[in-house]
Amino acid sequence: xxxxxxxxxxxxxxxxxxxxxxxxxxxxxxxxxxxxxxxxxxxxxxxxxxxxxxxxxxxxxxxxxxxxxxxxxxxxxxxxxxxxxxxxxxxxxxxxxxxxxxxxxxxxxxxxxxxxxxxxxxxxxxxxxxxxxxxxxxxxxxxxxxxxxxxxxxxxxxxxxxxxxxxxxxxxxxxxxxxxxxxxxxxxxxxxxxxxxxxxxxxxxxxxxxxxxxxxxxxxxxxxxxxxxxxxxxxxxxxxxxxxxxxxxxxxxxxxxxxxxxxxxxxxxxxxxxxxxxxxxxxxxxxxxxxxxxxxxxxxxxxxxxxxxxxxxxxxxxxxxxxxxxxxxxxxxxxxxxxxxxxxxxxxxxxxxxxxxxxxxxxxxxxxxxxxxxxxxxxxxxxxxxxxxxxxxxxxxxxxxxxxxxxxxxxxxxxxxxxxxxxxxxxxxxxxxxxxxxxxxxxxxxxxxxxxxxxxxxxxxxxxxxxxxxxxxxxxxxxxxxxxxxxxxxxxxxxxxxxxxxxxxxxxxxxxxxxxxxxxxxxxxxxxxxxxxxxxxxxxxxxxxxxxxxxxxxxxxxxxxxxxxxxxxxxxxxxxxxxxxxxxxxxxxxxxxxxxxxxxxxxxxxxxxxxxxxxxxxx
Amino acid sequence: xxxxxxxxxxxxxxxxxxxxxxxxxxxxxxxxxxxxxxxxxxxxxxxxxxxxxxxxxxxxxxxxxxxxxxxxxxxxxxxxxxxxxxxxxxxxxxxxxxxxxxxxxxxxxxxxxxxxxxxxxxxxxxxxxxxxxxxxxxxxxxxxxxxxxxxxxxxxxxxxxxxxxxxxxxxxxxxxxxxxxxxxxxxxxxxxxxxxxxxxxxxxxxxxxxxxxxxxxxxxxxxxxxxxxxxxxxxxxxxxxxxxxxxxxxxxxxxxxxxxxxxxxxxxxxxxxxxxxxxxxxxxxxxxxxxxxxxxxxxxxxxxxxxxxxxxxxxxxxxxxxxxxx
Numbered sequence: 026x027x028x029x030x031x032x033x034x035x036x037x038x039x040x041x042x043x044x045x046x047x048x049x050x051x052x053x054x055x056x057x058x059x060x061x062x063x064x065x066x067x068x069x070x071x072x073x074x075x076x077x078x079x080x081x082x083x084x085x086x087x088x089x090x091x092x093x094x095x096x097x098x099x100x101x102x103x104x105x106x107x108x109x110x111x112x113x114x115x116x117x118x119x120x121x122x123x124x125x126x127x128x129x130x131x132x133x134x135x136x137x138x139x140x141x142x143x144x145x146x147x148x149x150x151x152x153x154x155x156x157x158x159x160x161x162x163x164x165x166x167x168x169x170x171x172x173x174x175x176x177x178x179x180x181x182x183x184x185x186x187x188x189x190x191x192x193x194x195x196x197x198x199x200x201x202x203x204x205x206x207x208x209x210x211x212x213x214x215x216x217x218x219x220x221x222x223x224x225x226x227x228x229x230x231x232x233x234x235x236x237x238x239x240x241x242x243x244x245x246x247x248x249x250x251x252x253x254x255x256x257x258x259x260x261x262x263x264x265x266x267x268x269x270x271x272x273x274x275x276x277x278x279x280x281x282x283x284x285x286x287x288x289x290x291x292x293x294x295x296x297x298x299x300x301x302x303x304x305x306x307x308x309x310x311x312x313x314x315x316x317x318x319x320x321x322x323x324x325x326x327x328x329x330x331x332x333x334x335x336x337x338x339x340x341x342x343x344x345x346x347x348x349x350x351x352x353x354x355x356x357x358x359x360x361x362x363x364x365x366x367x368x369x370x371x372x373x374x375x376x377x378x379x380x381x382x383x384x385x386x387x388x389x390x391x392x393x394x395x396x397x398x399x400x401x402x403x404x405x406x407x408x409x410x411x412x413x414x415x416x417x418x419x420x421x422x423x424x425x426x427x428x429x430x431x432x433x434x435x436x437x438x439x440x441x442x443x444x445x446x447x448x449x450x451x452x453x454x455x456x457x458x459x460x461x462x463x464x465x466x467x468x469x470x471x472x473x474x475x476x477x478x479x480x481x482x483x484x485x486x487x488x489x490x491x492x493x494x495x496x497x498x499x500x501x502x503x504x505x506x507x508x509x510x511x512x513x514x515x516x517x518x519x520x521x522x523x524x525x526x527x528x529x530x531x532x533x534x535x536x537x538x539x540x541x542x543x544x545x546x547x548x549x550x551x552x553x554x555x556x557x558x559x560x561x562x563x564x565x566x567x568x569x570x571x572x573x574x575x576x577x578x579x580x581x582x583x584x585x586x587x588x589x590x591x592x593x594x595x596x597x598x599x600x601x602x603x604x605x606x607x608x609x610x611x612x613x614x615x616x617x618x619x620x621x622x623x624x625x626x627x628x629x630x631x632x633x634x635x636x637x638x639x640x641x642x643x644x
Numbered sequence: 645x646x647x648x649x650x651x652x653x654x655x656x657x658x659x660x661x662x663x664x665x666x667x668x669x670x671x672x673x674x675x676x677x678x679x680x681x682x683x684x685x686x687x688x689x690x691x692x693x694x695x696x697x698x699x700x701x702x703x704x705x706x707x708x709x710x711x712x713x714x715x716x717x718x719x720x721x722x723x724x725x726x727x728x729x730x731x732x733x734x735x736x737x738x739x740x741x742x743x744x745x746x747x748x749x750x751x752x753x754x755x756x757x758x759x760x761x762x763x764x765x766x767x768x769x770x771x772x773x774x775x776x777x778x779x780x781x782x783x784x785x786x787x788x789x790x791x792x793x794x795x796x797x798x799x800x801x802x803x804x805x806x807x808x809x810x811x812x813x814x815x816x817x818x819x820x821x822x823x824x825x826x827x828x829x830x831x832x833x834x835x836x837x838x839x840x841x842x843x844x845x846x847x848x849x850x851x852x853x854x855x856x857x858x859x860x861x862x863x864x865x866x867x868x869x870x871x872x873x874x875x876x877x878x879x880x881x882x883x884x885x886x887x888x889x890x891x892x893x894x895x896x897x898x899x900x901x902x903x904x905x906x907x908x909x910x911x912x913x914x915x916x917x918x919x920x921x922x923x924x925x926x927x928x929x930x931x932x933x934x935x936x937x938x939x940x941x942x943x944x945x946x947x948x949x950x951x952x953x954x955x956x957x958x959x960x961x962x963x964x965x966x967x968x969x970x
Binding site for chain 2 (some may be wrong): 104159309435437440444499500502506507508522523525526527534535537539542543547559560561562564565568569572573575602604605606611612613614615618619
């Protein structure tokens, strides 16, 4: 908190320093117009590799492995036989220019940023980008909004502030897709900077008409007071500002990657391999140091934090233990197993290379960054070769699907949300399917669209639950209540069929009589030997049925994914019985109306970090 | 040995059990599960705790004989009936056998859990009758066990106490209090009165009461109780929608809200005590808060303060008057 306040105070001074500065653009535009007329030249040097870096925790591993901006003797990279020169790359347009010019063979960005440049770099076969390694997933980017936006679907018609060309564009793209909205449904305010005076947070702060903004962690805390807090207006926070979605939840949205020019990649593959193996070794070392720092303190980790501060400067990293350490904590490393998962797992359809390539190019075309589809190329590095396995200690040979969720914990948490009536509050998006009375089978053809959507949500929102909420119709429970009430003489009925009137204690039944009526029906003595249906029992039967339906739908989805060989962790899908408690029509007057109540609702639910098992690498 | 009188009821039992098995909540998940998706937790289990009265009087024979004119003890028939019916229950029902008899130091002859036929039958055969009928404490024990299980099953599943008894309980008042508390927690209570001259006091307040005046009736009653299923279709009878017509939309919503309030899983006695102890605690809390905010708000404190001031005034004057002569 303290660190973020401090950082936030200095941030307005950092205009243009932090990330991509695309000076021309105030709306998205074709990326080639930002680059100008750049001719492609061969890569200048192979003896010293020029590697761009940006302000991101994933870079810590690179700094550590290299021993600083220049390769230090004895460092991991030196032992790999490499000489690297690390250069600032926060200006992504500048990076692309250098890449085309041949000053560096590398691009360093988020996957979707590469997608925005896909046409510019893809037109010439020599500069097509081979995405050869994934560094991290982001857990430190956030969409903060005022009270008018509670769910993602509330974005419709709202004014949203976002940095041009930066890491949040892909995140926004994912969110719109989640809610089945298009860019035309929202009003985007494009800003030059990621943070600072010209960034989205300040725009949001100044203009109350801006309903939401995409920000990094320090800005998020500045606006809201903390991840789980809502701004009050005090201490620089903005009244009602709260985190709607964060990459802590939408954890498979921002993938930070390295890409290499195709011509260079083909002729220097072993160098690329050594470089990336060295990077991954740096990751393992940093993680080890971070662990021992958190357990008992670590001199070496402090040295690394100092190096980070020295490289970025004290303006960006004012303190070591808060800012430098916080930078590392905002990202999750994927390691060698994560790269195997990203590039080699055929079942990782949505959040692996192929899924990201598709969505990156889709976005580039539909949002006007590119006029033609030029695919990015996948890494064909052999992550199980001895270059990697001899150097690294945590490796896998085949793709593994990590069992990430704690089944009982996530289930208990979602059930508790339901019991405490906060399930709606925790829901990011929801949609519904109807079904027929007593329907037990859920056809994979009929519900293909919904099933696909669930599979996609589960993949992208890697730390959220997809709750499948079964709802039943309350008619029978209410009928039983009335019938039992009449039989037990608690409710008096007058009039003819079709025109009944009910009385209790000589008066029409009023709203205030609810509890009393139920209590009387439940507790009143009745004639021995008679058997009277209890509305509670019927209600409980409905609860059972609704959960079973939800479970049947879940099983259908799990089977659907399995048949298509698409990765889906079944514990992330949480069936839940809502029973009769949330009817669409509380008092149906005919079977058609009753059937509207029989439905299954899919809800993307934010859950706590405790529901996910801890692991070294997140993939 | 197989009792003659069981035969006429065999087909009834078979049907009941069949219906039970079909409607059993796990039926649907089993067939889904066969598709290869083993993802469910065991949360839909039906839980039945049988409270078997094995007081001394259960050693008496039925006042009427069976069809073959044999004279059989009530406990014997009850055991046979439970054996026949329970062994035919689907595998995924949790059962428990709680026996009240001085003959057993641990009344849970079969603790609530998965049905293990061999163990269950051996538990059942070990039942010996003797002593009085302390029903209340066993009701509490049975209900608390079911509530703990419901907590584990996230409030899904069904929970019932089946009481088989032949005599009035010792402390009828406590039985009534517990009955009410158990029903408030939405646990079903079924009672079978075995060869009783008059109706059991529970007869009119539980979810079902059956008389078993002869051995055939007892077997039939056990079979019937266990045949009742918790899962039913939720489709209202089409002709009954006019039953709802007089309710306003608001009243319907209000009734649904009240009915769906999550039931408590707190143990029976503990919660009753807690309700009583809430008030004094709150008073303490308030008093403490008041003290904190301002001492003079509290009359007692004010008195002490005044007393202290007077006392120090007096001491001061005494002290001064003593010093004066010097």
